[in-house]
Amino acid sequence: MQHSHLARLSALALGVAGVLAFGQAQATGFQLRESSVKNLGRGQAGVATAQDDASVVSNNPAAMVNLAGNTVQTDVTVIDLTADFEGGGTTAAGTPLTGGDGGDPGDPTPVPNFAAVFPMKGALEGLTLGVAVGAPFGLKTEYDRNWVGRYNAVESDLKTVDLTLSAAVKLHDRFSVGVGFIYERADVTLSNALDLGTIMASTGIPGAAPQGADGFASVEGDSNGIGWILGAQWKPTDRLAIGLAHRSEVDHDIEGRADFTTPASFQAAQTLYRTLSANPMLPPAQRAQLAALGNGFVDTGATAELTTPSVTTLSVQYGVTDAVRVMADVQWTDWSSMREVNIDFANPFQPNSIEDFSWRDTTMYALGAEWDMSDTLTLRGGITRDETPTHIETRTPRLPDNDRMLYSIGLTWRLSEALSIDAAYQRIEIDTPRIDIRSSSNSRLVGEFDGYANLFGFAAQYRF
Template sequence: MSMRKAAALALSAALLATPVYADGFAVYEWSARGVGMGGAMMFGDEASLIAYNPAAITQFDEKGTFSGAVTYIAPRGSADFLDGGDNVFLTQHNKNNPAYVPAFFHARRIQPNAWFGVGVYPRFGLKASYDPGWYGRFSNRSIEFLSVSFAPNVAWKIAPSLSMSVGAELMYAGLKLDKSTRLGGETPIDLDGDSWGVGWNVGLSWQATPRLSLAALYRSEVKQTVEGDVNLYGGLGQIATRGHGSIHLPESYTFGVGYRFSDRTRVEFNAIKTMWSSYKDLTINVTVPAPFRPFLGGLASYPYNEAKNWRDGWRYQFGIEHKINDRWTIRAGFVSDDCSSCDPDDADFMVPTGTRRTYTVGASCRVKNVEYSFGYGYMDVGDKRINGAGEKGEDAFTRGCDAHIVSIGARIDL
């Protein structure tokens, strides 16, 4: 029974990392211009609109445009482990383990009243690890979650100033996790799994006046059925098995307002609501290796269920952009993120972040038909309590967490 439960816990913990990650580390860094604008890019003028507001690609001509970016994200932080009271007896840090986020887009007009665009970009991702001897290893030792979405979209004008888009999303998700369990002493486990999921989106973009723009975008949930190898390392050596479980990356609603003061200066505000309250529990089916089945009543698989407690979260994005001349443009932005997984009893070190505030700047330089862009963001992360995360079940606080975000990209007009 210990082996069976350990395998179930191993896989369930690994799969839980996906939505935990998306709460704290949903990816919005799809464009260097977008990073400089604090993510407020629903009314931009590059192909990355496929990710931000695909209904707005109706501005492009038959030749079309390409855009791409690579973003470097480097998080860091500390954890204070508490004794039975509120006294700190140990402080440790995470390992320096940056991530790189690529994104590529293309959009063009294909008919007099029809446009097509496609993007290859991540909507979710997480990379975090801790040194050997990490006191919170029963919560998490290392995790790497990667998602890549292939997203074709079509758009058309339903009125001279109103556009609509419909799109599909094919998402690949890969997950690696390493942690320890308290079964039969300390039992390290790891998981390596992947999955494919399908989603869709629909959007509207309205040029209400020559200066005022409004937009809305709905993204459906994406169901991922992750299958992977589970390994446990106990007194009997390595025990290998398989497991699978379904998770639902939640639906979201994005709203945008843009205003142009002149042909050179504009501001934009976005609000994104992610429906994390739909994530209530997780059921995982772990394959029982054949030699152990006679001891488990012939069970071929074991279902493991764990309840979670999440709440819907809001993200607010504000950006301002000023065109200095025909060549140079400068930007600045601000982002505020809710913490949807801040219940101390449910929190863990897979995503040790609380409420986040991000301050951004950026600039672009145009040379003929190519615009080169740079964006930088500093994310200041609030403290977060994590109950029972220590080696002996002690509570912990994350503190001093932040991240540096650096993005470079280009737009090419054909």
């Protein structure tokens, strides 16, 4: 028997780096910035100084003082990702990986957001309160179950929902501060195939061959976490506004289950592994490896730690005329908090699975403009450069991410003094992501993705 990599194979063959890589999002990594269709139309410029946008509840609570009356706003952005894979790979034995290109892993996915702002009156004048419900991280990709990269990823699905409660105080006509409390819910589903044929072949099971006995594994879990956001806004002149906001990390302790489906041939081999593990003539290390194989790959509880990154945003807005505004943003995302993923299984025969992530901090640069063509119509546009936290050494098909350019247009149509609607379109062009990664069964996947995304946003705002 060959035992050099049995401990690795006995870990959950789930590509557990996917716990942090739940699919291609509008931003790099798995960050979502679709809290506002107005922001989408400006290319995410001006998010911390927005003048007529309730999304500042979760982007920079200090800017809530810009809204003079009670405001309720609902936004929906549909993200349509396309990513085509070209490549192949080899099993641990050096034979070619079988399977297709996986199809298009991204389906049109709606991302809803809600925000409301309430300026206080009377004795509390100068205080503004706000509430927002949104999805700051996540999305979904799903490949064909028989694709060439099935041992790395099939389904990757993350849904986060934030409830943000914010308050702002106007300390001076030109200066305000704000703070927000974040309650975040995360739900996770991940899956991929298991090359159990490689395990059996490496342990000398007669007739076994790589890719000859595929199994399947799926993990589902959820968690709740708490965070905060701080912000400030300064207007040194009537035309110039500067906003700064910092959103904290949110720590999650994901709890759930790992479910395995294994073929009859592997279940029969497990009976042999368990029998051999009781043989006192074998070395203790070999017996432990055989016990892990014989008793692993069964349904079990699973836990993992997940930290969504901190985000710092600096916005500058300048009114060129009463009808034309330009804005620029720089946003820093602390992806380096994601060094590795450690999955802990309730089954004592299932060793912890540790995957290196080593993501890097990123910077986004955005330029945007707005033009009030009339009292009822505003046009906007923007261009953005967004860096990726991933790199080829650890990049996974769960997140075939790379640097990107974003091109945006949008408009607001004011139907009345109280009601307005917004629409926006954004095109994302992604630099070619290259993959060179090994699965937990030691197969190697090599190739590249040709990816882009189209985003369509619609919103309504009511003031009273």
